[in-house]
Amino acid sequence: MYGQKAVVNGLALELPRGVISGFVGPNGAGKTTTLRMLLGLIRPSSGEGEVLGSSIAHPAEYLAKVGALIESPAFYPSMSGQRNLEILCALGRHDAHRVDQLLTQVGLGDRGGDRFKSYSLGMKQRLGIAAALLPDPELLVLDEPTNGLDPGGIREVRGLLRALADEGLTVVVSSHLLSEIQTICDHLVVIDDGMLRYQGSIDGLLGAQTAEVVAVPEHASDLTKLVEVCTAAGHSARIVEDGVRASAPADWAPELNRRAMAAGITLAGLAVNRGTLEDAFFAMTDDDSHPIRAHLSDPEVTP
Amino acid sequence: MIGAFLSELLKLRRRGLLLGGGGLFLGFTALVTIIGIERASKTVSPEQRGFHVSVAELSQANGLVRGLDHAGPLMGIVMLGIFAAAFGSEYSTGMLRNLLVREPRRVQLLVGKFCALVVFGILVLLAAGVVSVVIAYALAPSKGIDTSAWSSSTGLSDLWSTMWHLTLSSLGFGTLGAALAVIFRSSVIALGVGVGWVLPAEAILAALWSNGQYWLPGQLLENLASGGSASVSLARTGLTLGAYGIVVAVATAYTFSRRDVAN
Numbered sequence: 373m374y375g376q377k378a379v380v381n382g383l384a385l386e387l388p389r390g391v392i393s394g395f396v397g398p399n400g401a402g403k404t405t406t407l408r409m410l411l412g413l414i415r416p417s418s419g420e421g422e423v424l425g426s427s428i429a430h431p432a433e434y435l436a437k438v439g440a441l442i443e444s445p446a447f448y449p450s451m452s453g454q455r456n457l458e459i460l461c462a463l464g465r466h467d468a469h470r471v472d473q474l475l476t477q478v479g480l481g482d483r484g485g486d487r488f489k490s491y492s493l494g495m496k497q498r499l500g501i502a503a504a505l506l507p508d509p510e511l512l513v514l515d516e517p518t519n520g521l522d523p524g525g526i527r528e529v530r531g532l533l534r535a536l537a538d539e540g541l542t543v544v545v546s547s548h549l550l551s552e553i554q555t556i557c558d559h560l561v562v563i564d565d566g567m568l569r570y571q572g573s574i575d576g577l578l579g580a581q582t583a584e585v586v587a588v589p590e591h592a593s594d595l596t597k598l599v600e601v602c603t604a605a606g607h608s609a610r611i612v613e614d615g616v617r618a619s620a621p622a623d624w625a626p627e628l629n630r631r632a633m634a635a636g637i638t639l640a641g642l643a644v645n646r647g648t649l650e651d652a653f654f655a656m657t658d659d660d661s662h663p664i665r666a667h668l669s670d671p672e673v674t675p
Numbered sequence: 676m677i678g679a680f681l682s683e684l685l686k687l688r689r690r691g692l693l694l695g696g697g698g699l700f701l702g703f704t705a706l707v708t709i710i711g712i713e714r715a716s717k718t719v720s721p722e723q724r725g726f727h728v729s730v731a732e733l734s735q736a737n738g739l740v741r742g743l744d745h746a747g748p749l750m751g752i753v754m755l756g757i758f759a760a761a762f763g764s765e766y767s768t769g770m771l772r773n774l775l776v777r778e779p780r781r782v783q784l785l786v787g788k789f790c791a792l793v794v795f796g797i798l799v800l801l802a803a804g805v806v807s808v809v810i811a812y813a814l815a816p817s818k819g820i821d822t823s824a825w826s827s828s829t830g831l832s833d834l835w836s837t838m839w840h841l842t843l844s845s846l847g848f849g850t851l852g853a854a855l856a857v858i859f860r861s862s863v864i865a866l867g868v869g870v871g872w873v874l875p876a877e878a879i880l881a882a883l884w885s886n887g888q889y890w891l892p893g894q895l896l897e898n899l900a901s902g903g904s905a906s907v908s909l910a911r912t913g914l915t916l917g918a919y920g921i922v923v924a925v926a927t928a929y930t931f932s933r934r935d936v937a938n
Contacts, residue, residue: 411772412776412779413775435777435779447768448768450691455689459685463777506777
């Protein structure tokens with residue numbers, strides 16, 4: 373509760389072990405509040421939860437196995453990256469040899485002795501990830517881990533997270549970059565207004581969206597005829613620029629090709645637009661009446 | 676708690692703090708000792724009493740610790756600043772959330788950090804004591820001060836008790852700084868409130884309230900530094916400060932352990 377407002381309400385998350393889970397929601401949805409509760413930084417006003425089998429009321433029982441980067445990376449600005457990690461290492465009684473190893477792993481091997489305040493945003497982010505990996509965690513919680521990284525850095529972090537998940541680490545990534553989530557995550561949790569909107573595989577979410585089959589006839593004069601072919605097969609269709617967009621499953625594209633040919637239409641192009649995570653996200657968070665949202669609120673679809 | 680203690684010691688080893696806080700401490704002690712000896716004269720008129728002492732007084736067994744005595748109150752203020760900065764910076768940098776993820780047992784974190792600061796404070800005070808003694812011995816001959824009584828058993832006893840009282844008093848000021856930093860979640864506000872209370876506010880209250888010397892914490896800490904006074908005994912001072920210390924420790928630990936960390 374924040375004042376009279378429930379920031380997070382009845383949020384039952386189940387994050388599978390050994391996979392990368394994306395945690396998304398609009399600003400103010402309760403993502404950071406949820407992560408802070410899991411990390412023992414704030415206390416829920418009521419309710420209960422478990423992390424790695426231990427109650428969130430006793431964070432000391434599980435935080436030794438959890439690494440976290442919450443919001444922007446925060447360290448002592450006048451100290452070097454290495455000294456900052458050494459301080460956290462001493463506090464958690466972790467193996468001090470990991471400091472150099474992790475600095476190298478995140479690409480700061482030659483800059484570890486520089487002061488934190490002299491780092492670029494990307495370097496600070498890398499140091500934050502290194503700090504999160506200090507305890508050799510079973511669960512890694514990262515809030516916007518690619519924020520400020522250049523394309524090369526984003527690819528490196530993506531590769532690092534994939535490698536960690538392949539080793540059996542459970543990773544939770546909170547991000548506003550939906551394309552990034554779609555690229556690196558296997559599992560997805562969407563929250564809005566402090567409530568769970570979806571949790572399950574990304575493929576499951578995307579599969580719930582209706583695909584679009586886009587057909588471009590060789591002659592523009594065939595556009596209207598092509599729309600009739602689609603509607604005759606029971607799929608709504610409309611003319612868009614030089615082609616026809618039909619709301620139909622992806623596997624209907626070959627059938628459309630055959631029907632167009634039978635109707636004497638030669639297709640110059642045929643493509644399938646599968647929905648993106650962004651489409652699904654806005655469908656869930658913007659419009660209650662949207663068919664995807666209605667579909668996802670079906671208990672048989674939402675795991 | 677050991678982890679918190681060790682990590683805070685690592686943090687305190689930074690050059691800026693050693694040169695800034697430690698240097699300020701030692702420099703100030705040296706300055707007060709030098710001025711105290713350099714201004715010593717054969718006779719001191721009643722109007723000159725205060726910071727002026729006579730050569731005869733400095734030649735007594737407690738002459739060696741005169742400089743330390745005078746430096747006491749401001750040493751306390753510096754210590755208040757060091758403790759307030761150490762705790763307040765965790766909030767201003769946002770580092771506190773990193774620390775709490777690595778050590779979620781908040782009271783242990785608090786106590787470990789505090790113990791490390793106490794060790795740091797004792798080392799700095801010891802260094803200040805050594806600096807003062809070395810300077811006093813070095814300058815005494817030039818002013819005709821006889822130092823033979825300084826190394827007598829009485830002189831050494833005075834040195835020990837002065838250092839002891841000064842250490843307790845300075846750590847008391849430091850505890851106040853730490854508590855204010857945790858409560859206000861800012862070293863700047865803690866320093867402002869702490870110094871503002873101890874110096875002008877208590878001075879005004881003490882002038883207006885005749886019993887203020889028995890109850891005002893800053894007055895009591897200064898009294899402790901000087902080893903008690905005729906009006907407020909050392910025992911009473913210690914007991915009152917001990918009670919305050921318990922209240923402050925409980926309030927600070929409760930605040931630190933219960934409050935959400937939202938930044």
